Amino acid sequence: MIEESVIHQGMAFFLEHLPAYLHLILSSRVDPDLPLARLRAHGQLTEIRTDELRFQMGEASQFLDKMLLSSLSEEALLRLMGRTEGWIAGLHLIALTMQKRADYMAYLETLTGSQRYLLDYVQEDILACLSPDTRDFLLQIAILSRLDAAVCQAVTAAPTKAVSQQQLALLERANLFLMPLDEERRTYRLHDLFRETLLSVLHANQPERVSLLHRRAAVFYEAERQWTEAITHALAGSDFSMATRLMEQTVEQFWLRGEAESVARWFFALPELSVREHARLALTTALYLLATGANTVGPQSERYHQQARQLMARIESVLWQGHNASSEETSPGSLAGDREVKYTLLHWRLRLLHLYLVLSEVATSGDYGRLSRRQQEIEEELEHDEDLVWQMVPLACTFALHYSIRQEGARLLPHLLLAQERVSREAPSPASYKIRQWMVLCAIEAGRLHIAYEESLTALNLFRQLAGYTLLNGYFQLALIQVLYQWNRLVEARNLLHMLLPVAKAWQQLDLLTWGHVWLVKIALAIGDHLLADQSLYELECLMQSAPFADYPDRMPALRAEVWLTQGKLEAAAEWAESIIFPQGVWEGSGPYEALPVVIRIYFARRCWAEAVFLLERWRKHLDRPTNVRITITYLAQLLVALHQTGQRNQAYEVVARLFALTEPEGYLRVYLDEGEPMRQTLEALLTSHSQQHEFAPSIRTFISKLLAVFEQEQQGVGTSLAAPTPKPAFSSAQQASAVFSAPDVSLTRREQEVLRLLATGASNQDIAQTLVIALPTVKKHVSNLLGKLSASSRTQAISRARALSLL
Numbered sequence: 001m002i003e004e005s006v007i008h009q010g011m012a013f014f015l016e017h018l019p020a021y022l023h024l025i026l027s028s029r030v031d032p033d034l035p036l037a038r039l040r041a042h043g044q045l046t047e048i049r050t051d052e053l054r055f056q057m058g059e060a061s062q063f064l065d066k067m068l069l070s071s072l073s074e075e076a077l078l079r080l081m082g083r084t085e086g087w088i089a090g091l092h093l094i095a096l097t098m099q100k101r102a103d104y105m106a107y108l109e110t111l112t113g114s115q116r117y118l119l120d121y122v123q124e125d126i127l128a129c130l131s132p133d134t135r136d137f138l139l140q141i142a143i144l145s146r147l148d149a150a151v152c153q154a155v156t157a158a159p160t161k162a163v164s165q166q167q168l169a170l171l172e173r174a175n176l177f178l179m180p181l182d183e184e185r186r187t188y189r190l191h192d193l194f195r196e197t198l199l200s201v202l203h204a205n206q207p208e209r210v211s212l213l214h215r216r217a218a219v220f221y222e223a224e225r226q227w228t229e230a231i232t233h234a235l236a237g238s239d240f241s242m243a244t245r246l247m248e249q250t251v252e253q254f255w256l257r258g259e260a261e262s263v264a265r266w267f268f269a270l271p272e273l274s275v276r277e278h279a280r281l282a283l284t285t286a287l288y289l290l291a292t293g294a295n296t297v298g299p300q301s302e303r304y305h306q307q308a309r310q311l312m313a314r315i316e317s318v319l320w321q322g323h324n325a326s327s328e329e330t331s332p333g334s335l336a337g338d339r340e341v342k343y344t345l346l347h348w349r350l351r352l353l354h355l356y357l358v359l360s361e362v363a364t365s366g367d368y369g370r371l372s373r374r375q376q377e378i379e380e381e382l383e384h385d386e387d388l389v390w391q392m393v394p395l396a397c398t399f400a401l402h403y404s405i406r407q408e409g410a411r412l413l414p415h416l417l418l419a420q421e422r423v424s425r426e427a428p429s430p431a432s433y434k435i436r437q438w439m440v441l442c443a444i445e446a447g448r449l450h451i452a453y454e455e456s457l458t459a460l461n462l463f464r465q466l467a468g469y470t471l472l473n474g475y476f477q478l479a480l481i482q483v484l485y486q487w488n489r490l491v492e493a494r495n496l497l498h499m500l501l502p503v504a505k506a507w508q509q510l511d512l513l514t515w516g517h518v519w520l521v522k523i524a525l526a527i528g529d530h531l532l533a534d535q536s537l538y539e540l541e542c543l544m545q546s547a548p549f550a551d552y553p554d555r556m557p558a559l560r561a562e563v564w565l566t567q568g569k570l571e572a573a574a575e576w577a578e579s580i581i582f583p584q585g586v587w588e589g590s591g592p593y594e595a596l597p598v599v600i601r602i603y604f605a606r607r608c609w610a611e612a613v614f615l616l617e618r619w620r621k622h623l624d625r626p627t628n629v630r631i632t633i634t635y636l637a638q639l640l641v642a643l644h645q646t647g648q649r650n651q652a653y654e655v656v657a658r659l660f661a662l663t664e665p666e667g668y669l670r671v672y673l674d675e676g677e678p679m680r681q682t683l684e685a686l687l688t689s690h691s692q693q694h695e696f697a698p699s700i701r702t703f704i705s706k707l708l709a710v711f712e713q714e715q716q717g718v719g720t721s722l723a724a725p726t727p728k729p730a731f732s733s734a735q736q737a738s739a740v741f742s743a744p745d746v747s748l749t750r751r752e753q754e755v756l757r758l759l760a761t762g763a764s765n766q767d768i769a770q771t772l773v774i775a776l777p778t779v780k781k782h783v784s785n786l787l788g789k790l791s792a793s794s795r796t797q798a799i800s801r802a803r804a805l806s807l808l
Contacts, residue, residue: 054086093117113196142198147188154220182775255288258471408627409445447629488669558595609645644682
């Protein structure tokens with residue numbers, strides 16, 4: 001409470017002349033006006049502040065046990081600690097109310113800052129002690145979840161940012177529940193429960209100011225292109241016109257970032273008149289929710305579907321009421337006709353959404369006949385709408401039917417290439433990104449690795465220009481991994497997976513997580529890392545138990561058998577192979593196609609060559625198919641080995657001509673290497689044979705020689721690729737060795753590790769700031785620290801050295 005400067009000067013003089021054996025203890029709510037910085041720098045100051053004073057879990061549990069009649073459950077204690085953040089007075093006041101409640105958890109679920117004891121305490125013990133200016137500043141900025149001088153100036157209408165910065169510094173010095181979010185003390189947040197209490201005071205005492213403050217914040221955030229904050233504050237300020245305008249501008253961005261749920265949530269906050277006026281946007285949001293659900297599994301997918309149903313139901317209700325009201329009005333014929341056209345289009349889109357929902361449910365249930373009928377219904381409705389986004393619905397159904405179920409993705413590639421050419425004439429949009437994704441997947445099925453590689457790189461480069469995380473980013477990374485695997489660039493593929501999996505886990509993209517672990521198992525087997533293969537297989541099995549795909553459990557036994565085979569557990573693998581019964585009719589889903597190559601390899605390992613030929617010939621109609629070159633290539637490679645080993649040379653020469661025509665231009669290697677020693681022997685025999693009847697062209701003989709060289713390098717543990725030149729490392733192997741031995745004990749903080757991982761994905765400083773929710777100057781400081789610790793002069797060099805040191 002002391003403000004007299006003479007007293008502070010006297011105390012400072014006293015401190016500077018203290019004898020060595022004398023210690024002074026000061027207790028204060030605010031930082032005293034003393035030379036604390038100098039004392040801190042000289043090591044003469046010990047500080048006990050908020051972090052030390054707040055209760056930890058054990059302390060809070062002991063404290064509450066003394067106040068409450070019965071102990072809190074762990075879940076209730078966690079919730080209470082999350083709300084109070086260890087604030088002892090807050091815990092005490094809430095516990096006083098809980099003494100009168102029987103159901104602690106029910107009370108905590110509804111706990112807000114408007115709790116009576118908290119309100120009284122904050123108003124009487126905190127706000128009443130502040131100057132009117134400081135109290136008014138606190139109440140105004142309580143509407144903000146993040147604070148800095150610029151937004152505080154905008155909301156409070158302060159004359160300059162400096163004034164707001166001074167107020168923030170004053171609040172921090174006064175220990176008024178202000179939490180710094182960066183080391184530079186530029187960005188802050190208020191303690192959540194304290195902020196809620198301030199909002200309750202504001203609503204009770206100055207309700208007329210609330211909307212104005214929110215609208216000021218919305219205008220500020222729109223200028224800063226911080227759309228989530230701008231829309232949230234526009235809705236809170238009841239500026240529905242601004243909110244819907246911003247939602248229309250940004251709905252595509254939110255979908256690309258996997259945040260369609262946010263737009264849906266905002267729609268539920270709109271009044272019915274706004275919903276009716278923006279029904280198209282609402283239906284597009286429902287479409288994006290369903291599209292997001294298509295990339296997820298289990299409860300997560302159901303949540304998206306449920307939200308889409310709720311949104312559709314509200315639109316149907318509003319449209320019905322609005323149509324009845326408008327039909328009673330008298331209006332010129334042209335206006336009535338326009339309104340009727342609008343309602344017809346909206347009802348058609350609603351019907352399309354309902355069909356899309358049914359399609360998703362059918363695909364999950366495995367009723368493929370019903371799926372085909374629904375797809376035909378959707379295609380019949382296509383002529384009603386020329387909007388590119390809605391054209392994606394029938395295309396998505398066609399993709400699901402042909403790519404996922406019938407395993408004939410190559411059939412779609414020409415159509416997707418034409419669609420991509422058409423949409424490329426316009427600005428990039430969700431539809432164009434989705435078409436590119438489907439095109440990349442179908443290119444892999446068509447054996448067109450170069451198309452898949454180039455289009456994936458193009459998409460990833462486009463995504464880097466977008467702010468923040470992008471929902472589809474991981475799918476293009478996964479496509480790259482598949483191409484790199486076939487090109488035998490295994491280390492690159494593995495490193496890309498190590499970047500992909502943590503992000504997919506953080507965003508709960510369970511399909512990406514599942515496929516990522518599948519490819520990590522395959523890569524681990526290819527490089528001989530059996531421990532990594534076992535770990536990835538275990539992670540995959542856990543994922544299957546928590547959120548199984550409709551079709552993936554059929555793949556798991558084949559993958560497990562492949563691990564057994566590679567690890568030399570031939571008896572277990574053979575027992576599995578003997579239990580497999582392939583369906584006699586149409587093969588739907590991917591299970592049989594994944595199982596049969598593994599069964600054939602088990603036959604090869606047991607030298608059952610005739611049995612392998614019999615099995616391959618028996619299922620030729622399923623395996624030799626131009627609509628899926630990926631399956632065909634594996635089939636031809638295995639048939640070549642089986643024919644050679646059974647002495648059927650003429651048939652083998654016919655097969656090898658087709659196989660090389662498909663694989664040599666695209667740089668396939670793993671399709672040969674995965675068949676192991678039997679394939680090497682076959683290639684060697686083909687190269688040394690001198691049959692005039694089947695004389696190979698020089699280019700084919702050259703390709704065989706290269707393949708044999710790759711086999712030799714594989715045996716020596718040296719990977720190689722014929723598909724494309726491997727990028728040169730940022731520094732030589734000698735420099736890498738020097739880096740490893742000169743800095744073996746590089747120690748990174750948890751935050752530096754997070755920044756490093758994001759740097760390795762190509763993220764910019766702004767991307768990192770948004771992902772980690774930290775200020776841009778803080779990111780720059782972390783990057784600078786990383787460069788220093790890794791003795792690197794650039795990001796590229798830092799990433800290379802981090803990989804050399806196994807930090808990534």
